Amino acid sequence: MGEFELIAQYFTRPTRRAVLGVGDDCALLQMAPGMQLAISTDMLVENRHFFANVDPHTLGHKALAVNLSDLAACGARPLAFTLALALPRADPAWLQPFSQGLLALADEHDCELIGGDTTQGPLNICVTVFGEVPVGQALLRSGARAGDDIYASGTLGDAALALRALQGTLALAPQVLASARQRLEQPTPRVALGLALRGIASACADISDGLLGDLGHILERSGVGATVNTSVAITLLAARAYATGPHGSNGSSFSTEQALQCVLAGGDDYELVFTAPAARRGAVEAAAQGCGAAVTRIGVIETAAGLRLVNERGEPVENRFASFNHFPA
Amino acid sequence: MGEFELIAQYFTRPTRRAVLGVGDDCALLQMAPGMQLAISTDMLVENRHFFANVDPHTLGHKALAVNLSDLAACGARPLAFTLALALPRADPAWLQPFSQGLLALADEHDCELIGGDTTQGPLNICVTVFGEVPVGQALLRSGARAGDDIYASGTLGDAALALRALQGTLALAPQVLASARQRLEQPTPRVALGLALRGIASACADISDGLLGDLGHILERSGVGATVNTSVAITLLAARAYATGPHGSNGSSFSTEQALQCVLAGGDDYELVFTAPAARRGAVEAAAQGCGAAVTRIGVIETAAGLRLVNERGEPVENRFASFNHFPA
Numbered sequence: 001m002g003e004f005e006l007i008a009q010y011f012t013r014p015t016r017r018a019v020l021g022v023g024d025d026c027a028l029l030q031m032a033p034g035m036q037l038a039i040s041t042d043m044l045v046e047n048r049h050f051f052a053n054v055d056p057h058t059l060g061h062k063a064l065a066v067n068l069s070d071l072a073a074c075g076a077r078p079l080a081f082t083l084a085l086a087l088p089r090a091d092p093a094w095l096q097p098f099s100q101g102l103l104a105l106a107d108e109h110d111c112e113l114i115g116g117d118t119t120q121g122p123l124n125i126c127v128t129v130f131g132e133v134p135v136g137q138a139l140l141r142s143g144a145r146a147g148d149d150i151y152a153s154g155t156l157g158d159a160a161l162a163l164r165a166l167q168g169t170l171a172l173a174p175q176v177l178a179s180a181r182q183r184l185e186q187p188t189p190r191v192a193l194g195l196a197l198r199g200i201a202s203a204c205a206d207i208s209d210g211l212l213g214d215l216g217h218i219l220e221r222s223g224v225g226a227t228v229n230t231s232v233a234i235t236l237l238a239a240r241a242y243a244t245g246p247h248g249s250n251g252s253s254f255s256t257e258q259a260l261q262c263v264l265a266g267g268d269d270y271e272l273v274f275t276a277p278a279a280r281r282g283a284v285e286a287a288a289q290g291c292g293a294a295v296t297r298i299g300v301i302e303t304a305a306g307l308r309l310v311n312e313r314g315e316p317v318e319n320r321f322a323s324f325n326h327f328p329a
Numbered sequence: 330m331g332e333f334e335l336i337a338q339y340f341t342r343p344t345r346r347a348v349l350g351v352g353d354d355c356a357l358l359q360m361a362p363g364m365q366l367a368i369s370t371d372m373l374v375e376n377r378h379f380f381a382n383v384d385p386h387t388l389g390h391k392a393l394a395v396n397l398s399d400l401a402a403c404g405a406r407p408l409a410f411t412l413a414l415a416l417p418r419a420d421p422a423w424l425q426p427f428s429q430g431l432l433a434l435a436d437e438h439d440c441e442l443i444g445g446d447t448t449q450g451p452l453n454i455c456v457t458v459f460g461e462v463p464v465g466q467a468l469l470r471s472g473a474r475a476g477d478d479i480y481a482s483g484t485l486g487d488a489a490l491a492l493r494a495l496q497g498t499l500a501l502a503p504q505v506l507a508s509a510r511q512r513l514e515q516p517t518p519r520v521a522l523g524l525a526l527r528g529i530a531s532a533c534a535d536i537s538d539g540l541l542g543d544l545g546h547i548l549e550r551s552g553v554g555a556t557v558n559t560s561v562a563i564t565l566l567a568a569r570a571y572a573t574g575p576h577g578s579n580g581s582s583f584s585t586e587q588a589l590q591c592v593l594a595g596g597d598d599y600e601l602v603f604t605a606p607a608a609r610r611g612a613v614e615a616a617a618q619g620c621g622a623a624v625t626r627i628g629v630i631e632t633a634a635g636l637r638l639v640n641e642r643g644e645p646v647e648n649r650f651a652s653f654n655h656f657p658a
Contacts, residue, residue, distance in 0.1 A: 045450030121374030
């Protein structure tokens with residue numbers, strides 16, 4: 001299969017919204033009046049973002065999901081995406097399920113593939129995604145103000161827990177691993193929640209590198225600090241129900257410290273961390289319910305710079321939770 | 330140097346045109362009324378698109394140039410780009426010249442870096458570029474009509490000649506190699522020519538995989554055929570003046586057959602191949618002169634499907650010139 005047959009067979013579909021899709025030097029998009037274009041790009045590298053033996057169908061899903069998650073964090077509605085792909089070889093047994101997983105999620109969000117590039121090389125998947133947001137309504141990282149509540153959506157830490165189990169550093173019962181692994185390999189971008197939070201959230205980011213690290217970006221861009229309640233945050237780990245110390249029920253075995261590490265610094269969650277004025281608690285709750293997403297209030301924004309952790313009694317907890325860094329010092 | 334310091338130091342600059350640049354979940358662009366967004370993405374892989382020891386400054390230039398070339402082919406004016414980068418390590422001795430080469434070309438075209446991604450992995454550079462073009466004025470591959478002239482801009486084949494010399498399959502005199510190598514490593518995207526050809530050219534593509542292959546895309550999308558004059562095309566090789574058979578002047582040595590291979594199928598030229606009605610010859614000439622670009626009429630579009638080659642006497646020449654294919658059958 002040649003380069004152009006590969007593109008034609010797996011990655012070319014009629015466009016519905018774009019003026020021009022795959023097959024020319026450029027794709028063409030026409031924005032609706034009053035809309036701004038939101039753009040994000042994420043690159044996934046073998047053995048860094050995924051295991052070499054990962055199911056290609058879930059990999060196709062994840063490659064787009066992590067990008068849609070960035071649109072969600074801005075409150076942007078998905079429009080289209082491009083796919084640049086370096087492949088060791090043109091293998092239909094890989095390309096077929098990869099493209100199916102990718103395009104199934106694309107269809108779910110009415111986000112169409114409009115262009116890309118295919119080359120020979122070590123497996124590398126680079127998606128650039130485009131969304132629209134009404135002028136001035138994008139959720140930014142820079143809008144958090146002292147007194148705002150801090151929320152996280154969904155569950156946190158299960159992806160990191162699955163990663164550790166797959167790496168052999170902790171034990172999970174089969175059904176717990178299956179559920180956590182689903183979170184690692186097929187994250188759900190919170191697009192509907194991001195849209196519902198427009199006009200309500202004061203700041204928002206998606207959680208890709210770890211809750212505290214991504215919240216840290218909000219604090220930095222907003223020029224504020226925060227206190228996060230770790231005893232609330234730890235309840236966000238879905239697998240927690242199965243852990244009861246060194247030898248938990250059903251064969252799962254991880255410590256409270258490991259659980260907290262996963263929730264606060266695990267990464268790969270693709271949930272949203274966002275802030276909203278305390279006066280908007282009802283609106284936040286209604287927005288979340290309206291799109292079937294759970295949100296949990298985990299802390300508060302403060303004037304004093306820095307990120308403080310407290311336990312259920314309000315006592316300080318040492319912050320020993322470093323988020324993922326591709327080039328650690 | 331951590332991931333975020335790396336981004337801050339080398340890839341973050343104030344935005345002039347974008348609503349929001351590097352540092353949030355998404356970048357934000359606002360299109361001017363009446364404009365469409367042109368999008369293209371190209372991925373460069375080490376040892377595939379460039380040698381591992383290539384000067385990082387020229388590599389930065391080329392990574393953006395090959396993308397700007399796609400905008401040129403559509404007649405779009407550059408606006409902005411994103412950069413996704415997989416790096417084996419965060420090495421300032423590489424990052425500094427790479428970012429300088431990249432941003433120097435960006436400044437030349439007033440095209441700003443608005444976002445990206447940085448990850449650890451085998452060296453891979455993925456740029457996605459954004460341009461604007463008035464509604465309905467984009468140059469497409471699909472507009473060629475029987476009777477149209479076929480043109481190529483600039484010089485062709487010298488990049489491929491340099492590649493062969495660097496690979497040791499032919500000899501070039503030092504000054505010829507230096508000049509050809511400049512074409513390989515620092516191509517000049519024909520942005521001004523693409524803009525000048527709006528309303529004049531009937532179809533256009535950039536020459537990245539080889540003249541005949543890229544012209545073939547125009548023929549396919551336009552549902553037409555063509556005849557190309559090889560004795561005119563071969564004059565487009567700038568290095569030709571130095572070749573005089575098996576042992577050319579100044580130590581250069583390549584055959585007419587090798588020269589023709591480089592011109593017709595070499596690739597990496599980043600010139601434009603375009604078509605225009607014969608009645609617009611004066612307009613084409615004026616457009617080219619207006620932006621200081623040479624254009625050469627190399628053939629004619631015909632109703633009969635297929636691509637035919639002829640020599641200076643109009644006699645058929647066998648088409649044995651296959652363009653680059655990343656996944657040859």
